[in-house]
Amino acid sequence: MSRAKCSDEDYIDFLIATPRAASCCEASRTGPERPDPAAHDAYTRLLHRLEPDPETLWAEVEPLVRRDDGVLILDDSTLDKLYSRKIEPVHRHWSGKHRKVVWGINLISLVWSDGDRCMPVDYRVYDAPVDGLTKNDHFAAMIAGAARRGFRPRAVLFDSRYASLANLKRVRGLGWTFLTRLKSNRRVDLDRGGYRPISKVPIGDGGLVVHMEGSGPLRVFKAVSRDGDVEYWATNDLAMDELGRQALAERCWAVEEYHRALKQCCNVERCQARSARAQRNHIGMAIRAFARLSWSFYATGVSWYEAKAAVVRDAVRAYRARPLHRIPPIA
Known part of the structure; x- marks a missing residue:
């Protein structure tokens, strides 16, 4: 039997970090870079594999x-x-x-x-x-x-x-x-x-x-x-x-x-x-x-909403430092 590619901790971290989209496809797209990343089917299997207890x-x-x-x-x-x-x-x-x-x-x-x-x-x-x-x-x-x-x-x-x-x-x-x-x-x-x-x-x-x-x-x-x-x-x-x-x-x-x-x-x-x-x-x-x-x-005094916003804020800051989408300069 092959080892599961994602765990409940992976999914929980995804729920905390994602701003709105909470699908298995989005969980797969936002997974950490590694040689054998978890596909969306792995997250689907996770939701059906665990015992809801x-x-x-x-x-x-x-x-x-x-x-x-x-x-x-x-x-x-x-x-x-x-x-x-x-x-x-x-x-x-x-x-x-x-x-x-x-x-x-x-x-x-x-x-x-x-x-x-x-x-x-x-x-x-x-x-x-x-x-x-x-x-x-x-x-x-x-x-x-x-x-x-x-x-x-x-x-x-x-x-x-x-x-x-x-x-x-x-x-x-x-x-x-x-x-x-x-x-x-x-x-x-x-x-x-x-x-x-x-x-x-x-x-x-x-x-x-x-x-x-x-x-x-x-x-x-x-x-x-x-x-x-x-x-x-x-x-x-x-x-x-x-x-x-x-x-x-x-x-x-x-x-x-x-x-x-x-x-x-x-x-x-x-x-x-x-x-x-x-x-x-x-x-x-x-x-x-x-x-x-x-x-x-x-433990830290950082509210739930601020902790959630901080994750997205870091992503926005990283994009603004290296923006990907620009109109090419006019000659």
Whole structure:
């Protein structure tokens, strides 16, 4: 059996360096000069040869996180595949970017953050028509995986779509604190007065302890933005105050920043392969590319975007020093 001409590290380096084109052909064209360079077929085989397994990511980031500190944030994002309906994992998903349902691949991420560092520790590709797993099934699997790996986070943060009764009980059962948004029609009980939508409950500035059927007592908060939008939050930490809630809520932005950097700096949306295996491997290696940029940011202070721009900037500088395309001088 012949030796593979390219490795996952080669592909990850390519994803970090390439500005936009993330095809196997472009990976071959931009490979380092050597006697027997990897052709585009070698990269195609790589995407189909590797086993798409989140454990590979965890093996790399495990030394870079503190399992007894920080928070775990779970959220999902839709990777745009607006005109790629022949790609296997592509389905119709809600997109916060487009504010409508679009064709794409839904990526569910579990991110660890201590305020300074942001590191992905687990992920799933939501493909219910094929594997039959719901988003709550993926939530359960990733939370169980985090517990098995020895995480003891200060809190687990997630959006209202994951705030099912089973998920709240699951996090509480591990002895962990959760903070989640609730939909305005979520029913709670105050002073045994009967269950009613949380939007009908008078919640003061310091929050209010209520009872949610099946989950026990919770402290709920009402947050009103400057433009009048109202958010409802709930936690099983009954001693949490509004300042504590705000501090944790701000941490939720880490996963939003992660998804944005994953798309803009790691080309996670730009794989053109059709098979689910190749797409999953591309996504996994794009996430591992982000882990390298994130660690570099923490170690050097150079942001993800600046690190990405520096690669292209060096190429532009080299071209300007020796330009190739000129109009010949007129005699």
